Each structure stands twice: as structure tokens, then as C-alpha cells.
Amino acid sequence: MNCVDSYSANSMNPPFLLIRSFDLILNAGDLIFLDLKSPQPEEEVQRQLALFEEKSKEMGSYGIPHLFVPGNHDPSFTYAHQTPEILTELDKTTNLHNYCYQIQPHLWIVGFGGSVPVTLADGTVRKNSSYPFTADMKDEVLRLFSLIPKGDSVILLTHCPPATIGSSFMDQDKKTNEVFFYGSQSLYNQVTSLMQEYDLFLFVHGHVHHEPGCSWFHRTGRSCCIVNPGSVMGGHYAMVRIRKIGEVWKVIDVHHSFSY
Structure with missing residues (x-):
């Protein structure tokens, strides 16, 4: 499968799209750059909305x-689905926010969008830096997983990263020299707890566009590969190969494209 983080990608033509052997394209959000917390000129809003439709169709046109999952810069209507639910079929482009989908028997993908407020190194919380959350998450991902049989294998796709991992903060911002922490402590707690009951083996997130990379959570008898593909606009993407070995799914390899 291929994983991307669009981040206002005015041009979405990375080389991986020339290869049609992927099973899925997972997009961690921010297809456009709407500022949902501050007013923008109406002309720019309409331009961004048109770009969202264009890019949604383009990414769904590769067969x-x-x-x-929506990012904090995507249209507010992409968050309309408020109740955790099992999705029964996919479109060419599917908004997976608050949905679970069974890819194969005992193999699921779970999606949840949005970001939490940024925290600075001194503990200052920037409450206007996120959407739709104004504080940390609660138990949203736990409620989604409750729809899945325990013991099944799961891929988690979110916009926001979990706290503590290397791709959840930016050190340091090129303009301000500040350290920004983007991760959700609640999401970290939820994921590490869920690993005790589910085979959560792959977690793809976005949001921290300039810190692509791969890390791992390890819990007793189980491991979860965490991938931040980085932004397509920056020339980043990740190709992830998974395989069923015995009764469990595992990440076999991760190929990252970096432009830095």
C-alpha cells in the first residue's frame, strides 16, 4: 500500500502513482490549506474548496x-460523520473519518481525522492551532475499535500523531526556532492500551509535515509500526508492504521518499 500526507498538494504526481501494483492509497489528510480558525478571503476559500474536489477526484482516478482522513486544514464538512460505524464498501475516494472497514477477513482499517492543540517546549498550549479539537482527544479511537472483534489485525489511519514519538514534534521551526509538540497523549494511551486486545500492527499518521519517519511501539508479544509519510508537496511518501504470516499480519518493509 502507499501512504501520503497531502498537505495542500497543488501538484499530486509523485512517482509511486506510475506503479499500479498497490492495493490501497492511505492519505493522512490536509488535502488543501483552509484556515478553519481564522477568516480567509471568500475567493481563497472557494479556490481551496474547488481544489479539494479536484484532488479528491484525482487521487481516486488511479484504479x-x-x-x-481529514486534516485540520480540510473542509469542516469532512467531519460530519459523528457516530463510529462500520463501512461496508469503498468509493474511488473514501473519507474514513470515524469508520472501520474490513479489508479482508480479520483485517481492518480504522480512520479518525483532526488535530489537537500544539504545545510548546515551555508548556504553553496554542488552543487556536487545531481542528476540530480544542483540547486533547477523549476515547474516540477506543469507541471505533469496539466495533471490531478482539484479536483481529488492524491498520490505524489518523491525521494527528500520538505523543512521544519522533515524528510527533518539530525541532526546531525554521522561522521561529520554537519546538512544537503536535501529538495527542490520549491517542498514545488509547493505542498502547488497544495493542493488548488487538493486533494493531500498522499506524499511519500525518499532521507533522516536515518530520516524516518510522518508529515502533512494542508491547508484550506485539509490535506496531508507526509511519509518518510526510507531505506529497514536499516530495515525501511512504510505501508499506504487509504480509500475513501464519495467523497475523506484519509490516515487511517501509520505503520512504525524502526530499531533504
């Missing part, structure tokens, strides 16, 4: 299911 490979394109699944995305």
Missing part, C-alpha cells in the same frame, strides 16, 4: 482505492 486504486484512495482512503483519507
Whole structure:
């Protein structure tokens, strides 16, 4: 499968799209750059909304299911689905926010969008830096997983990263020299707890566009590969190969494209 973080990608033509052997394209959000907390000129809002429709159609035109979760810069209507639910079929482009989808028997993908407020190194919380959350998450991902049989294998796709991992903060911002922490402590707690009951083996997130990379959570008898593909606009993407070994799914390899 291929994983991307669009981040206002005015041009979405990375080389991986020339290869049609992928099963899924996972998009961690920010297809456009709307500022949902501050007013923008109406002309710019309409331009961004048109770009969202254009890019949604483009990413769904490659003959490979394109699944995305909304980022904090995507249209507010992409968060309309408020009740955790099992999705029964995919479109060419599917908004996976608050949905679970069974890819194969005992193999699921779970999606949840949005970001939490940024925290600075001195503990200052920037409450206007996120959407739709004004504080940390609660138990949203736990409620989604409750729809899935315990013990099944799961891929988690979110916009926001979990706290503590290397791709959840930016050190340091090129303009301000500040350290920004983007991760959710609640999401970290939820994921590490869920690993005790589910085979959560792959976690793809976005949001921290300039810190692509790969890390791991390890819990007793289980491991979860965490991938931040980085932004397509910056020339980043990740190709992840998974395989069923015995009764469990595992990440076999992760190929990252970096432009830095």
C-alpha cells in the first residue's frame, strides 16, 4: 500500500502513482490549506474548496482505492460523520473519518481525522492551532475499535500523531526556532492500551509535515509500526508492504521518499 500526507498538494504526481501494483492509497489528510480558525478571503476559500474536489477526484482516478482522513486544514464538512460505524464498501475516494472497514477477513482499517492543540517546549498550549479539537482527544479511537472483534489485525489511519514519538514534534521551526509538540497523549494511551486486545500492527499518521519517519511501539508479544509519510508537496511518501504470516499480519518493509 502507499501512504501520503497531502498537505495542500497543488501538484499530486509523485512517482509511486506510475506503479499500479498497490492495493490501497492511505492519505493522512490536509488535502488543501483552509484556515478553519481564522477568516480567509471568500475567493481563497472557494479556490481551496474547488481544489479539494479536484484532488479528491484525482487521487481516486488511479484504479486504486484512495482512503483519507481529514486534516485540520480540510473542509469542516469532512467531519460530519459523528457516530463510529462500520463501512461496508469503498468509493474511488473514501473519507474514513470515524469508520472501520474490513479489508479482508480479520483485517481492518480504522480512520479518525483532526488535530489537537500544539504545545510548546515551555508548556504553553496554542488552543487556536487545531481542528476540530480544542483540547486533547477523549476515547474516540477506543469507541471505533469496539466495533471490531478482539484479536483481529488492524491498520490505524489518523491525521494527528500520538505523543512521544519522533515524528510527533518539530525541532526546531525554521522561522521561529520554537519546538512544537503536535501529538495527542490520549491517542498514545488509547493505542498502547488497544495493542493488548488487538493486533494493531500498522499506524499511519500525518499532521507533522516536515518530520516524516518510522518508529515502533512494542508491547508484550506485539509490535506496531508507526509511519509518518510526510507531505506529497514536499516530495515525501511512504510505501508499506504487509504480509500475513501464519495467523497475523506484519509490516515487511517501509520505503520512504525524502526530499531533504
